[in-house]
Amino acid sequence: MPPHPETWLKVTEAGLYCEPGGFFIDPLRPVDRAVITHGHSDHARPGHRAVLATAETLAIMTRRLGEGRAGESQQALGYAEALDIGGVRVTLRPAGHVLGSAQVVLEWQGARAVVSGDYKTRRDPTCATFEPVPCDVFVTEATFGLPVFRHPPAEEEIARLLASLRVFPERTHVVGAYALGKTQRVLALLREAGYDAPIYVHGALTPMNEVYASFGITLGDLRPATVANREALAGAVVIGPPGAIQDRWARRLSDPVVALASGWMRVRQRAKSRGVELPLVISDHADWDELNATLDAVAAPEVWVTHGAEDALIHAAGLRGIRGRALHLVGRGDEDEAVAEAPSVAGSAPDGAREATEEPP
Amino acid sequence: MKRFADLLERLVLTPARNTKLAHLKDWIATEPDPDRGIGLAALTGELSFDAAKAGLIRTLAAERTDPVLFALSYDFVGDLAETVSLMWPAREGVNEAAPSLAAVARTLATTSRGELPGIVAAWLDTLDASSRFALLKLITGGMRVGVSARLVKVALAERYGIDVAEIEEAWPAVAPPYTALFDWLEGRGPQPRGVDAPVFRPPMLANPLDEAELAEFDPREFRAEWKWDGIRVQCVATRTGAKLWSRGGEEIGHAFPEIVEAMEGLEAVLDGELLVLREGVVAPFSDLQQRLNRKAPGAKLMREHPAHVRLYDMLFEGTGDIRGLGFDARRERLETWLAREAPARMDLSPLVPFSSWEELAAIRAGAREAGIEGLMLKRADSPYVAGRPKGPWFKWKRDPLTLDAVLMYAQRGHGKRSSFYSDYTFGVWRGEELVPVGKAYSGFTDKELAWLDRWIRNNTIGRFGPVREVEKALVLEVAFDAAQRSSRHRSGVALRFPRISRIRTDKPAAEADRIEAVLALLDPAGR
Structure with missing residues (x-):
């Protein structure tokens, strides 16, 4: 029986950690090895030693964070390629969110988890279209995870x-x-x-x-x-x-x-x-119908929700017999959420506030 | 329905009064009757359908949506009509024409309670999201698009180039869809007139005082009054009836029937402050608020929260318009009239004697009673002019008190603040524990709100339904007008009109104020 992803894909304070591969996905703080789903600042943070991402995401990171801050060493992985990291097979599949955005597909000892990052499934002329990948655990966002969110075309x-x-x-x-x-x-x-x-x-x-x-x-x-x-x-x-x-x-x-x-x-x-x-009403995130259709398309028996309106999505998944788990990852901004700016007060703004000012994810 | 929905949408998204007026004028100019008048009545809350209530919408939502998803969505959106309009599930194959506004209004008014749910559900299936919102708002009433009856009257006046006072005169004699009114405005008929109707006259408003200017004023030319902490009202009693109007021209007599009753038999237009008064003592504003929140108060509420009007001006005596007289002359007429008529539930707001600005400043600084917000300064010779003329009247509020408190809980707001964590419960230290001392919903800028919202999301340590408990780490400077004893709060004190004045990211939570500091600020009357 393949090992359940929760035994090898862990939620840590720095973010999701693939234990056998020894790497983080979209970590919150500088780490030794990071796989980055896409270039938004709440996913692509500076100061990692080694960074793996699509060529587009690496270019975006380098342009935004500055030469040398987007990983001491960078490795590009195309959508069609696979890589073995400590026995874990890693592939990147299009997430349809922004240019270069990728879902991270992790396969270890017969079990498959997909960390989708942020995604949308509808057409966007500026990036590759989302591809559902059947898996055992699907890690999803739920920014617009309420049935009031139905984006028109x-x-x-x-x-x-x-x-x-x-x-x-x-x-x-x-x-x-x-x-x-x-x-x-x-x-x-x-x-x-x-x-x-x-x-x-x-x-x-x-x-x-x-x-x-x-x-x-x-x-x-x-x-x-x-x-x-x-x-x-x-x-x-x-x-x-x-x-x-x-x-x-x-x-x-x-x-x-x-x-x-x-x-x-x-x-x-x-x-x-x-x-x-x-x-x-134009969003780079999946709306309620897209989120639910995606859960059905990947047919995972279990879904982990990183951030957003996780309660509603987990409830809706539960009604269809899909087990849901809220990861409560901190530091994830709701994409188009009001620009958070540090108020004009004495003293320093709490972590993250300044960055959000410059570049909401 | 679609055009009315578009109008609503534009009004919601237009903060500027002038742009709202432009949209209203465009509607008046282009919309055919009877939808034109029905739409205006809907905006100002003059349409009310007995059989159609918010409960109907909840019932429909329960039939067509999952209860958990509905509750979560409602919590996020903060508005019942908008929530249902957004999440209403599309039904394939519906091919009916959308109903007209007038047809909807007629059906809502005439259909029995039992038949309505099916009819409304069928309508919802034919409408798009914004028209669904308009329909549901018609049913719940309260459009909340910032359009008062007064604004509609101003739009009519501007559209047809006549004085708004003429519209006010005609208004009591017409009803939706206002056919007689439009006939008159468009030259097809005479001005509808209610005979001697108790109509609203726009009140005279004061500007905040710039203390630096005081030195230039001669104290002998001014009169001072207490600025009472109630709401400004206009009592209008004529031979045909009595009405109680708010400052903005909304009729509020239904909430204060004892005041309307006290006006019966009188003939005057009076300007004063609506208060809750017990044995001559003005109760805290929160007591009045309990009355304001009720459309029709129960006997117990009226007994325990008796309403009273403290008068400070007179616009009409009998049928005589005395607004052209100076303040002193009007005041004398008011005093004489009051002594003669001695109406129940009304008294005179006394003048505050003073001979120098220094003396008056000392009086203002010494006033800490709950019922007093500060002072009013009025020129002795000022005629009563509608609006906010610059110069004759000033309000001189007392300085707010402040304390540094720690944010404890946050809840999402409703209305404009919906979907942001905008209601903050804050506390101060009592020994080693934090005790809540109040809740604030205002005082911050939109940027600060966005920042607080994000801080709360990133520092949540517990969730209780819509409430988030946060890390006890953020200090807020809270301004408030007074502190009072309260048995309803665990801390034993309640703050009057607390608002966030600053976010103190520079101050550690441990250095926030202690309960002893709050107790020292207690209002002498509230101790």
């Missing part, structure tokens, strides 16, 4: 943005989108919908756009959004990080329509509390 949301541009041709449409993944997806969807005017981009988003371009994902005519060209921005689409859309930066724009691309926008009080006039 992203294309429909983009159509609403374009409709608003037609209704308010003089107003600058400021779209809040996270730097890694969401921005490029929104840009690609706009281009697919036939919008070929220049799109103005906040400087904080440029590095990731460049990384995407280096992997062949082109996003059309992008120009820097600076206050100097306020005139040109009237009636244009401007994309900025969510923290910037209510900032002085955005207030200087021409009578802006504030939009935010996020799965949370499904709850109108969330949109309201952020001062968003045009909520765009």
Whole structure:
């Protein structure tokens, strides 16, 4: 009988640890060996000695964390390749979350666990599509693990943005989108919908756009959004990080329509509390139906939930005879959750607050 | 239904009053009757359906959704109608046309309680999520989109270019869908008029005092009054009836029937503070709040929390408009009238005599009674002007008290704060243990809220339903207006209007305040 994954895949303070392989997955603190699912900052942290990830994720990490901070040694693993680490067969399969995002498939002595990282299963022109891998234990997120979260097709949301541009041709449409993944997806969807005017981009988003371009994902005519060209921005689409859309930066724009691309926008009080006039329900995470369909597709008898609304997903899994377990991994941000910033007080902000300010996962 | 849902959506997402007005004016200009008037009535809460209540929605939710998932979703979303509208399971093959707003309103008003669930469920199957939300909000009432009856009247006035006072005059004589009103506004008929109806007149409001400015004012030109810690009301009694209005023009007489009763037979428009008063002593605001929370108070509540109006101004005496008189002249009329009529449940808010600003500042600093929030300063010659004119009236609140407390529990908020941990229970040290002394829901910025929310999620040590217990590690500076003895709190004290004034990440929890420090702040009247 193959060893149950809970005997060899452990929850530690630093995160999930594969004992026979001697490596962590998305560890919270610097470790000797780390496998990284994707480049968001709550998964890809600095200071590990050896890092294994897809080439795209390594490029993203290096660009964000700086040369040398994204692992003293890096090893790229393609989606089709396999690697033996201490007897554990490790493969990376597409997670459909952002460019380079991967599920980590671990096989040891006949047992298979899949650590999916963050994922979505619907179409995204900027990254490889999620592939379900049948397994004994499926480790899932549950960011949108409540039945109130049903993301409409992203294309429909983009159509609403374009409709608003037609209704308010003089107003600058400021779209809040996270730097890694969401921005490029929104840009690609706009281009697919036939919008070929220049799109103005906040400087904080440029590095990731460049990384995407280096992997062949082109996003059309992008120009820097600076206050100097306020005139040109009237009636244009401007994309900025969510923290910037209510900032002085955005207030200087021409009578802006504030939009935010996020799965949370499904709850109108969330949109309201952020001062968003045009909520765009576009998420890089699986919605409730996707989460449940994925549990069925991987057919695992047991599912571990890392973070999010674990109670509801575990309950729903239980109704179908799937055993659920909440891992309560700390330090995982809900993807598009309000940008947490340290309040302006004396003293230092608690761990993580500053990082979240710069780059919500 | 879809257009009304769109209007609701836009109103919800528009914080600015002027933009809300623009949306309302657009609705008034473009929506056909009778949906136009029905929609306005729905926004201002004038539609009420006896057979359709929140319980109906809960019943439907229970039939169509899993109870655990429903409870978790409701806890997250914080609003019953929105929760059900979002999680309502789609039913394949439904091919009915969505109902119109007027049809929905008519059916809700005329259908029996027993038939409604089936009809509403069938409607929900035909509607998209935002229309489902609009429908469910119609049923539960209370749109909470920041549109008061007053704002609708202002929108009508602006749309048709007439004085809002004219709309107020006509309003008591019309009812949804306001056909006679629109006939008048669009030139097809006369102005509907309630004869001598007890209508609302916008009150005069004060600006916060900038203490630096005081030196420039001559104390002889000002009158001072206590600023009572109740709610501002307008008592309107005419030959045709009596109404109690809130400051914003909402009728609240149903919650305070004894006040309306006391107004019967009078003929005046009075400005004053609604309080709970026991044997002449103003009770803490929380006592009044218990009355405000009830649509219709029971006999016991009315007996134990008797309402009272403390008067400080008069707008009409009889049918005579005296708003053009100066403050002193109106005050004299009020005093004489009050002495003559001697109405029950009303008394006069006394003037606070002073001869210099220093003297008045000392009086203000010495006032710690629960019922007093500070002082009002009014120019002796100021006429009564609607709105918040700059210059004639000032409010001079007393300084808040503060203490450093430790965050103990957090709960997700409802309404605007839903899905954020925004309700904080905090405590102070008693010996080696922390005892809760209050709950705060405000005072923080949106950024601080997001930060606190994240801190709470990352520092949770226990969960009790919607409540999270957190690591006792975060110090919050809490501002409050007064401390009172309380048997309901384990610590024995309760704080009046506590709010988070600062997040003290610089201060270790062990150095937060002790219960002795709170006891030293107790209100003399509450000890």
